[in-house]
Amino acid sequence: MIKGIIHRSPMPGLRLSMGITLAMLSLIVILPIGALLSKGASFGLEGIWAVVSTERSMAALFLSFRISLFAALINLVLGVATAWVLVRYRFPGRKLLDAAVDLPFALPTAVAGIALTALYAPNGFLGAMAKEAGFKIAYTQWGILIALIFVGLPFVTRTVQPVIEEIEREVEEASATLGASRAYTLRRVILPMLTPAALTGFALALARSVGEYGSVIFIAGNIPLRTEIAPLLIVIRLEEFDYDGASAIGIAMLVISFVMLFVINGIQIWSRRRIGYV
């Protein structure tokens, strides 16, 4: 059977490397996810829908998705601007900024969560300033938005940055020589080249934000129906030993993850066909 799937090769280590890969993949990823899916299969679609369609679950899922979408959109604009500034402009502190963009990848989410809360809570430095202006950030949906912007910050910058570096100046020069204004060149020449990478970054940021837990729960306030995100509702159900309820919401989130993964792969295939790189 294996001969039909794997091409013959003189390279050694096929059995060992493939064995380790498949064994660990099964134990760590496939079996656990399979356990959730088989739990879902035992409820049937109606069973899952009965839990997911309750007011509290719907509110939590919708909140997670909606604010993640806003955060990813903001990160899309901010990320492209950051990548452009980092590649094209020279200013003091540029290298520091370049390194700092990855901070959300390196900083543990719980640390980010309490740090953002300390900063944006009414008694925090920025929260107090917002309070003066009659505005509350922490313990509202604005707080969730800030946490999710933080979490998704590096994705768009890091996918777009290498693409901007690869753009050849000749293209822009040609456009300028033919009489295009700078704004026109940016819009019609540069932007289309960045679109696939920017969309990939956007989808990655969105996927990460929808499932985010640690950085959100401290700043969110966690009021059911208003500031309770879907992952938190799963944790609450688990603490009540309501494994079925937790699983139903977990399956809804898993389906969202699968769809996003599908979309990300689709974008990458599309961009490879269109411009030859990701």
Place this chain on the structure above:
Amino acid sequence: MSDIPAQGFRRATEETKGVQVLLILGVVACMTLLLFAPLIAVFSAALADGAVAAVQSLGNADARSAIVLTLTVTAIAVPLNAAFGIAAAWAITKFEFRGKAFLITLIDLPFSVSPVVAGLCLVLLFGANSLIGGWLVAQGNPIIFALPGIVLATMFITFPFVARELIPVMIEQGKAEEEAALTLGAGGWRVFLTVTLPNIRWALLYGVLLCNARAMGEFGAVAVVSGKIRGQTATMPITIEMLYNEYLSVAAFSMAALLALLALVTLALKTALEWRYADQLAATHRH
């Protein structure tokens, strides 16, 4: 590119100075509010009662056991994931087989699954109510609410890190050098250790670095499977949450500062690797 534009003259391939300054200021302002300010907040809250109080809070038994637990979990999870990453990258880049794209998608899957859902999956598979979990608990080796569960959760979350770094580098390097070594009579392990490993060592270190940072800081997945037993199954991030919820601000932020320092060291090492060994890392990290 070498000629210097005359005073008051703008290259047609650049934005006006005004636009440039505005964009730079805008980006720097956003990054200051989102990145630098929270970092400063962590350290200033940790030092609110002075450095002595901060250090003392890390010295008590629960804090020390959290640090030891986090180090233990990382010391198990990261080498295992590094071994997996090397094996997966070898299998994927040295052989041609059907379903390769699907295998890569499966390896990437943990990136798009919520950490809480990952924890939930492990509870369903290994929890006391499950077939496997029930048997293991009866044997006196529980996985959930114990060290193995925390390790599995950490491994799930950090699963793709090393493989993701190695695959593009190994694709780029091709198979020619390994094939030459094989032709000259080297055995499989010798080819790997003397030809492949030196070529991928910096990419491997890069992947391990990111894997380690994420492993030490993982919260959502661990929160679900740890049971949060103080002094036993509470990792550093879990301890931060417990202290924070008990309004022990200095203690919570001191431990957070410790993890933030780790994040800063990680970023510094990562940046150093990007500058020094750019040509030996995946193309997306060369800037």
